Structures are given as structure tokens and as C-alpha cells.
Amino acid sequence: MNKSKCIAIVDVGTQSMRTILYNKLGESLYTSQLPYSPIFNGIEVEQDPRTWKDTLYATLKEINDFARKNKLIIESISLTSQRASIIPVNAQGKVLYNAITWQDRRSYEETKSVKEKMSMQDIYQKTGLRLDSYFSAPKMKWVKNNMPDLYEETYKFIGVQDYVCYLLTGRFVTDVTQAARTLLMDIHKFKWDDDLIDAFDLDKSKLVEIVAPGSSVGKLSAQAVEKTGLSSDIDVVLAGGDQQCAAVGLNVLTEGTLEANIGTGSFIIAHADKPVFDENMRVLISASAVPGKWVVEAGLLTSGNIYAWYRDQFYKEDNFDNINKEVIESKAGAKGLLLIPHFKGSAAPYWNPLSKGVFFNATLEHTRGDFARSVLEGIALEMAENIELIADLIGYVDIIHAAGGLTKFPTFNQIQADVFNKAVSVYDSSEATALGALISCMVSKGDFKSYKEGFQILRGKANKVTYHADPKNRFLYTKMLRTKKQLYHALNDSQIYTYMSMK
Template identity: 30%
Template sequence: MSKTLILAHDIGTTGNKASLYNEFGEVLGSAFYGYETSYPQVGWAEQNPQDWWRAVCITSKELLAKTKVSPKEIACVTFSGQMMGCVFLDQKGRVLREAIIWADMRAEQEAEDLLNKLSMEKVYRTTGHRISSSYSGAKIMWVKRHEPEVYRQTYKILNAKDYLVYQLTGQLATDYSDASGTNVFDLVNKRWSAEIIDAWGMDADKLPSVYPSTQVIGEVAAHAVEETGLAFGTPVVIGGGDGCCAGVGVGVVTEGDAFNYIGSSAWIAVATEKPVFDPEMKTYTWAHLDPDKYSPNGTMQSAGASYQWVRDQLYSSEYAKAKETGQSIYELMNEHAAKSMPGANKLLYLPYLMGERSPRWNPSARATFLGLHMTHTRQDMTRAVMEGVAFNLKIILDTFLKADIEIDRMWVLGGGAKGKLWRQILADIYEVDISVPCVLEEATSMGAAVAGGIGIGLLRDFSIAKQWVKHSELIVPSRDNRRIYREMYGAFEEAYHQLLPIYSRLFKL
């Protein structure tokens, strides 16, 4: 029986999606199983790792049944997973507490502790990232300080996908991409940073061994066969973090390839031969799934979240009706925004509803409509929000351009990629062609599947990702809109800097 199928699990925040691929990148089927997040206190976010495992077991069996595929036809299992979390295991592999996930921000003091020992620039130049409570390292140190008994009993600390690899194989490991989300990983030398570990007072032996994303970590063990329905001995490739997998899933695998994800938050990422260490530290760099490359990135907080705010505040009655009829409120909002001219009748929106990560790194920044006039309509405000998000992302894009990365085309993913108007606005403001893949929802699992296929020798190398991704539409920038958006972009930048003292003052009230 020919073994040419790849099972990729995408462990997200809301659930796990299992997808089955053949060697040509075609999706034969998928299955989803959701789970909950708990918020014990403000700023805390936790999940039960057993829920992830249950989701993997259920979706594996459901997918095999749905596609009528024999488990023996599966060449390998691989993973994409939510990043920047931590699972604490004892020496017998038992979970000692709920997993602290990426959205958890409780470890501000622990991040400050590291900043008092090592400079921001030192850590940035070592790990590719600023010091932040978002990353796994600070969360680990929070547990050491506040739950010393848990920390004492801890044998290894894993990320989400790594725990599932352990459940399948019994092997404890992580990959370069997930390791680069810890604030503890030496990005260039591909090893845990002894200097950061010592400065934080962390125990190095609690961190797992680190491998390329294409590494075959082990095989499906006997104890996992009945629970998952998979065949004993099926190779398991470790895969990577979800953001890094998404890039490979749209063929961002060679120097200058780029993609823009627009969901509740949004980011721009590129593929490079070397990390991008921005002098102003506006952006950061992940390890790419390809061990010889990197994935510089910049993530803003409130992209689709800004559009949802407009939905809730300016379209509440229409939204209620749309939910009753099953229609999309966003189609109406897009139609309204299209009635406003480019530049939204000289109305600016600064998209800082939840402070800002990249490119501002300013938690006190606040969202602003600037230039409101009696003649402005909600159509103008809706369009201004789309444009404001794009202006903010352009700052990230410009950071990469200043690093001599040539970008002439950008793939766009996520919910924001569904609306034609927003795609055109992005093309006009970025001044690059925008490409839309045929399937918007499969990029992360597809990237993991590529890594899996390479790991077992089914696929040649990462260049195959460019063949797997299918193109549905190309949006070309409008020359007529270029002048308008260049002027508005300059005003957008100046407005933020002029408002800095006001943000600071309001934050202290």
C-alpha cells in the first residue's frame, strides 16, 4: 500500500483542525474539534493540554472515517501549534498545571526582572525579540516565583504541539520556530542562550532539546494507536509554530517572499537568509521552518478587532438583523466603505484600541479618529478604519524595505483577505501587488504538511511550497490612489508622534 498522505494537525487557540494532504498539496479532507480557554484573572489565559490531546484523537479518527483512508496510507503525522505558551510536565510525563498560553500577560514583573539584568537590545540581538511577558520565558519564571512546588516537580517544559508529539511518541522535544518564541533562544546559533538562562535564574535542564521543524522525532507509539486510530510506527515530524507554518503554507520560502495575515490582530512576515535586527527594534524575527532561513515579522494588536469595533458601535442594529437572517454584516460594511473615497474624505484612524505591539511598542497608545467633520459619515469612518490598519502595517513593511529586502508581491490571509475592498486598499497603500490564495484557511496546516513531507523524504525541499499554494486573484495598486495615500500616510505618522504626550497623560489619569 502506497504511503503518500500527510496528516497535519493545527493546534489553535479555539480548537484543533486536522487536515489530510497528498504529495501534490491537495486537501483530501479536514475535521475540527473545539476546546475552551479559561481566564482565572484579568490578563491570565490558560488551557488544559488534555483538551488538545482529546481534540487530536477525535479529529484523527473523524478524518480517517470521513475520507475512508486506511491509517496505513498515512506517511507521517506533523503539527502546527499556537506559540509562546508553556506546559509543565513531571518526570512521568504528567501535566502539573494548566498550560499558560500565548495570550497570557501575567508575567510583567518577570520580564522586568530580565530587563534589570540584561539590556533590551542585548536580548533583542540574541533572541530576535524584545523582552516581553508574552513569551514563554517570563511565564516560566512566573511559575518558579509563584508556584515553586510546580516548578520543583517540573522535568520538562513544552509548547502546545510539543506536548502532542510527546503524547504520540513519548519523545520530549521542540523545534527552532517554537524555541524562538521563548525569549531564551539564541536565534543565530540555534541553541538555548546560557547568558539569558543565567540572568533569569532558570534551570536549563528543564528546557527540551531543539530540532529543525522537519525532524522525525519518533513514531506513533503503541499506547496512542487505539486513542487516535493511527497506525503503529507512523513517523511523527515535529513541525512548527503556527505563524511560521502559515508563511510556508503560502510559499514564503525564499528571500523577499512576504505575507500579510489580517485577523483580529495582523502581521507581516517575510523570508530572509539572515535575521532582521531593526535599530529601533520595531520588528522581531522567528526561526523559519527551513533551518537555513528566518522569518522577520511585525504584529499589530487591533486590525480585524478595529473592524469588529466599528461593527458593534456603528452597525449594531444591522448586525443584530444579520445574525437573525444568517447574512454577513461585513458585506454591508464593505459596501458602505466603498462609497467613501480613498482617504476617507481626509479622515484618519489610528488603530490602537489595545495599545500597540509592533511597530509602536506602546501600551499607552489609544485609538483615534482625527479630522472628523460634520460632513463625515459612518461610511467614511468604516473606510478610515481599513486604511488606518493598512497605514500601521505599512510601517512594518517599510522597516523590512529599509533592511534591503525587496518585496514586490504580498500574499494576504485571514478574515481581512475576504473583502475585495480591503485587499485593494492594502495594495494601494503598500504599493505592491496583493496575491490571494484559493484556500484562505489552510495555510498553517499546509506549512506543517510541507515540513512533514520533507522530513520523511516524500517532498524534495521547501521550494515545493510554491507549487502547493494555488493563486486565485492578483490585485494591482491603483496609480490614481498612490498620491492620496502617500500624503495620508505622512499625516498618519506625524499624528501618532504628536499625540504621544497626550497618550501618556491619559494613561496616568
Template identity: 30%
Template sequence: MSYVIGVDLGTSAVKLLLVNKSGEVVEEISKDYPLIQEKTGYSEQRPEDWVEQTIAGLKDLVDQFDGSVSEIEGMSFSGQMHGLVLLDENNEVLRNAILWNDTRTTKQCQTIYEKIGKEKFIEITKNLALEGFTLPKILWVKENEPELFAKAKTFVLPKDYLRYRLTEALHMEYSDAAGTSLLDIHAKEWSNEICDLLDLDVSICPPLVNSHDNVGKITERVAEATGLSANTDVFAGGADNACGAIGSGILSEGKTFASIGTSGVVLSYESTGDKDYKGKVHYFNHGEEDAYYAMGVTLSAGYSLSWFKDTFAKDQDFQELLEGVGDVPVGSNGLLFTPYLVGERTPHADSQIRGSFIGMDSSHTIKEFARAVLEGITFSLHESIAIFRENGKNIDTVYSIGGGAKNADWLQIQADIFNATIVKLKSEQGPGMGAAMLAAYGSGWYASLKEGADTILEDAETYEPIPENVEKYQNLFRLYQEVYHQTESINQGLMAFRN
């Protein structure tokens, strides 16, 4: 039997999957590491922690494996996007990595628009300049740590640095490069124009490769530390959302997933890189060669539900909290929730907007509140689907993954609000499975990633939209959309009273 390893380098932990040719996960290891938050808005990690915990996880994986390590043919990676790892001329790390959820760079985002022009920037990168992306972080270091920045020879993203440490080969692949704000998305090359206008030497950008490209083998040192064979091939991998798309079979036109974790993502396959969403949604290179995806983000998706439970139903688990929400009518008896607990990303790039319950009265019980939270999260995700449809996409089926796929009532709510068939996969491993599939494809197991997905992935349950619910939700969605505009100025005023 042949095997591959998928390594998913997340924000809180690295997850490793050992997958056989049938697509079965035969071993699974997770190793966590700390987040460094020295100031409000700062979020950093030590790249060395990623390396140490990955090597420890690989060793545990090998120790638990019954077969021969020579049967493990390849390894690939999924990783948290946008994080900045600055390297000197010896590829040594210059400072802690600045992560995707770090928000210190509002000033630098403004600088990007001032020097490049917002329309020109969106034309090249297909995205807005957002605090979470890599380019504003580079500018922040250049402005605030100039002596350190003078030593910088290149930069990579988190999983690229991890891969470098395992192979001693330095690259970045297109799906992660798309989230740096330095890549010309359509041309698939670093933008000299952006670099020139921001006084950056384009040579700071690393060589580009495809996600399935073989970039070498693990070093003898890594082989000795982990027990893996030194002949283990290493493939470039992809950004976490690109790998999540691969691992969910989003590999043909119109295929879409809704992923509800701490944040929420709606991602839809794009066969070309020339569509113009005018920055309303993200538009990135896919992990599949010469393909793309459009993506909308809800910052507080599952987090809204966990916040609600911890605040108002601390003694209940999620199953108890959501028991009976299916008996609450559509619209939660006139109660509406907006999930803007930490601001919002799509379609409102607004760090100051905050959430609200609208329509509360004394008749509402915790069940109405719980259903309103589920509906509000789903409405926020639906704003991305609405943008896709407004731009000509036909979305009639949505694959639901993450926490939102664990509750049958919530899956039906998604079907009714999205007005689409909702599909739950039989086995869902997300980005880690996508990374394993890239290694399998690179190793020649399949003629294409789509063939791999068709072989491995299996639908488990489907939920069809109920026409009368769809009509009610369409009316309620219009009210939901008004809440942002009605509360925007109020929330700006309330910022003065926040700690």
C-alpha cells in the same frame, strides 16, 4: 495515493487536515476546547484538553477516510506560540499552560532587562522581552509558585507537548524555540548567558530539532485510539506563523505575507539570521532549515472590524457592512481610525494605548466609518512593511491571507497602502497546510519545501496598486503615524477611569 496529516493546534480549537500528494485537502476536522481566564490578564488552558480533542479529531478523520490508513504516511504540527507547559521529572504536567495572550508578566519583563540589559538581550534573541513570550512566564512561576517550580524538570510549548503525548518523544523545534526568549537565534542554541544571568538551569530547555525532522512514530496506544497505523511517521512541525509562511509559499528572499485574522501579521522571509532590526519587529527561525523570518504584529486587526460590526451594525453581516466601501474615496472623507483596541505590538510595544476615530463630522455615514476601519488596520500592518523597507528589504509582492483576503475592496486598499502587488491564493489553509507540507517533505515527497509550495500552491487573483491612490495614502500614512504620539499621554491618563 499517499496522504499526510497537518495538525494545527490553535488557541480555540485544533484543526486537522488530511492532504493528498496533489495538495488537495480531502478531509478536514475541527475540535474546540475552552480558555481559562480566572483573572484579568490571565489566559490558560489544560494541556490534556489538547490531547483529548486531537485524538478525537484524528479518530473522526480516519472514520471519514475512504482509503487505507497505511496510505497515511506522516503527520506534523503547527501550534500557538509562546505558551508555557511545565513538566516534572516524569514529564507530567505541573500546572495549566500559560498562553501567548496572557499578560501577567510585565514585572518579569522588566527583570529581564535589569539583569541582562536590553541591548544584550536583543542581540541574543533578536526580540524584545514581551509579556506574551515564554521566558517571562517561567520567571513568573518561579517567583509566584516556587514549590511547584522546584518540581519542574523541563518545559515545552503547546504543540510540542501534544507531539510528546502522541510519540513519547520530547523535543522542541527551532521556529517555536525562537519565541521563548531563551534561544540564541543566530547560533541556533539555548543561551547559557541568559539562563545564568536569570539563575535558570539551562537543562530545563528541551532538545532541539528541525521542523521537518522525523521524531518517531505514534504509539500503539494512540494508533488503537485513532485507528491510524502504528507505522505513521511523526515530524516535528513548526510555530503557527512559520507554518503559515510555509503554507503560503513564503520560502525565498523578499517573499512576504499579510495575514489578517483576529490579530494581524506581516511576515517576510529572511535568508540569514544576522540582520539587526533592533527589536522593532520580531525575528524568528523559520520552519525551513537555516532560514528566518521577520514579523510585525497588529494586535487588533480583524478584531477591530468585528468589534465595529458588533457595536454599530449588529444586525448586518460582514458582506452587508462592507458593501459599497469601494465607492468611498481614499481617506474615508477625512476620517482616520487607529486599531489599538487592546494595545499595540508593532512598532509600539504599548499595552495602554487605545484606539480612536479622528476627524469625525456629521457628514460621515457608516460606510465611511467601515472604510476607515479597513484603512486603519492596513496602516497598522504597513508600519511593519515600512520597517522592513527601511532595513533594505525589497517588498513588491504581498500574499494576502485570512479575513483580509475575502473582500475585493480591502485587497485593493492593501495594494494601494502597501504600494505592492497583492496576491490572493486559490486555496488557503494557512498553518495547517504548512504542517502538512512539513510532513510531506519529511516523507520524501519533495526535494525541498519550496518545491512542495510550487507544486501545491496556486495564485488566484492579483491586485495592482493604483498610482494616484498610493500617493494619497502615503500622505495619509504620515498623519496616521502622528496619532499614536499625539494620544499616548491622553490614553495613559484615561487608564485611571477604566474598569
């Protein structure tokens, strides 16, 4: 393949946007990354979409400057982003209100009225999702109920990937991996469902067109060319949601394979050739970034951001050097200290928006390093519950492919292996989402015949480290997992979460 021909990956995360330039050998040539911050107000979490607009144009301009200086040709831009956020816009694409993000829980009440029209089980069987404020439709309904003028003025409700796509092409469009997180798409047919739209009392006209993941959706608009300096010949591809792209980038392409992607939140994802449902609706079914396939998914709302929060509060440092050092010094089990990591409520497996974070069993013997280790162990223990659930649906899982910011810390990878009691494999590049978006684009352009071929050629021989469970820690973490489950149920069954949430 021609080394001068390149693809730019735009990865819109919760805390930053990364635009990464790859050649067609899968080599990362340059990265432009800019941070931003959501706006937290209790259970409400918003973001000014202008931060995405500004960082998009700035990172693409920087990438373009690098490409021109090095005589590289950018053929395509492949988009991937966070999911289940909504942005109301008018017909000219003008943003009418802040984005209500995936972490926002204000639409909890809106879910109640929907149950009167359609049961939770029927919704789950049709969408693969639980009726929960995590997803897009309850947020749209909240806007209609609480800001009716804004609802009427809104031409389209779009997601973050959709907004970036509009900024680049002038087109309102989404792909099935993003639509699958709205509660409005039939997961079997990959189409908007009229019965679901009616149950939420929404207008179908306010939804955008759905295309398959990996679809080319147009060339760069004149405005995008002006803002970035890029060529108008560059086309834009919708690779899909960040977690589905990460699954591709971690070779989760056959049944029995599973990935753990640990970022702001954590996601456990397994490949499925057909939709598989949990009778208790604890895990989700979404559309895969591979057209016509599915993923089984479980998510934690808070993970890496808890570790960053703890560092900010108790170490007051910009890097993780000291906190990581003290985690290493703390022994497995953190002297019995246990964390329930529900700092923004719970998604899988409990689906309780009122649940809160808890440090349990603290004594005067515990150090701040013990607390730091308990954060990482608490995240891993919550993930382990979800891995157990998914394994029950898809069959035995032998090895787990891990990625995300926290996997740069080897001790956390060993904690995962010990807690999961399974081998955990980590590739030398943590950019699984970007790699998946690259493979999606190259399959779309005919560079590869399949996603499997794309992975094998680009990453089949990549360096990776595999962490194996330490047998002497098995009893310890089995006991901690059982205790964590019992602690959660004791708090929830006694209505403590409900009582503490009352105003």
C-alpha cells in the same frame, strides 16, 4: 505519487484547531475543525489545555474515519501551531496550570529585572527578539515569582505544539522555530543559551530538547492510537511555528519576498539567508521553517479579532455578510475616520503593552459601515508601517503574498494593495500554514529535494488573484498613515496610555 497515501496536518490556532487531510499531490481531501476560546481577564489571557487535547483527538478520529471509509493510508502527522505560549507540566505530562498564551501581558514587570543583568540590545542581538512579555521566558519568570510552588512542581515548560506532540508521542521536544520565540535560544546557533537562562533566573532542566524543523519525532503512542483509532505506524513531524509554515506555503523562500498573514493577529514575514537586525529593535528575527534559514518578522497582536469583535457588538450576527456589504458601501478613507488597532497593546513597531485601541476623528456623519471600514484600514495601516521597516532591511519588495481569514474578503485585499502601494497576491486557498506544514513533512520524508521544489510542484500553478494599488488613493492613504503615526506618538509622549493604565 500514490493518491491513496496521505498526510494529516494538525494546525493549532488561537480560535480553533484544524486537522486537514492531504494527498501527496497537495489536494485537500477532508478538514475537521473545532472551535475553542481563550479566557480573557484584563491583560491576562489563558486557555485550558484540555481544549487542545479534546479537539486533537476528536479531529484526528474524524480524519481517520474518513480515511478508512475511502481506503486512504495516513503515513504521517505534521504539526504546526501558535507560538510563545507556555504550559507547565509534570514528568507524566499532566498539565499543572492553564496555558499562559502569546496574547498575555501580565509578565510586563518581569522584564524589568532582566535588564539589570543583560541589556535589551544584547538580548536582541543574541535572540533576534525584544525583551517583551509577548514571549515565553517572561511568562516562565512570572510563574516563578508569583506561583513558586507551581514553578517547583513543573517538570517542563512546553509550548502548544510541544503539548500536542507529547499527546501523540509521549515525548517532550520542540523545534527551533518555536524555541526562537522564547527569548532563551541563541538565534545564531539554534541552541538554548546559558547566559539568557541565567538572566531570567530560570532552570535549564525545565526546558525541552530542540530539534530542526521538519524533524520526525516518533511514532504514535499507545494512548494516541486508542483515542483516535489511527495506526501505530504513523510518525509525527514537527513542521514549525504557524507563521514560519505560512511563509513556506506562500513561497516566501528567497530574499526579497514577503508575506502578510492576517488571522487573529497579523504577521509580516520576509525570508533571510542570514540574521538581519534593526538598530531600533522594531522588527524581529526568528528561525525559519526551512532548516538553517531565518525570517524577519513583525506582528500585530490584534487584527481579525477586532473585525470579529466589531461585528459581534454592532451587527449581532454570526456571519460577515452585512458588515462586508457596508464596508463596500463606505468610501476609501471612511470619511476621515482613523483606527489605532492596539486592542491588546502594540507589538511591532511600537512595542507598547500599555497602548490601547483608538477611533479618531469621529463625527455624526459616520455610519457603522464607516467604522467597520476604518477597522480594516487601521489594520492595513499598521501593517504598512511594518512592511516599510522590513523593506529597509531586506531591500525593495515588489509584491506581497497575503493569506489568512480576512483575505477571503476582496475589498480588504484591495485596501491592502492601496495602503501598501504594492501589488498584493492572494492564492485561491487560504490554508497557507497547513500547506507549509505539508511541504515540510514531504521534504522530511524525501518526497521533494527542497522546499522550493515542493512549493512549485504543489502550488506553482495554483490560481491566484493579484490586486494592484489604485493610484488615486495613494495620497489619501499616505496622509492617513502619517496622521496615525502622529496620533500614536502624541498619545504616548503625553503619557496618556500610562495614566489610563493606572489603578
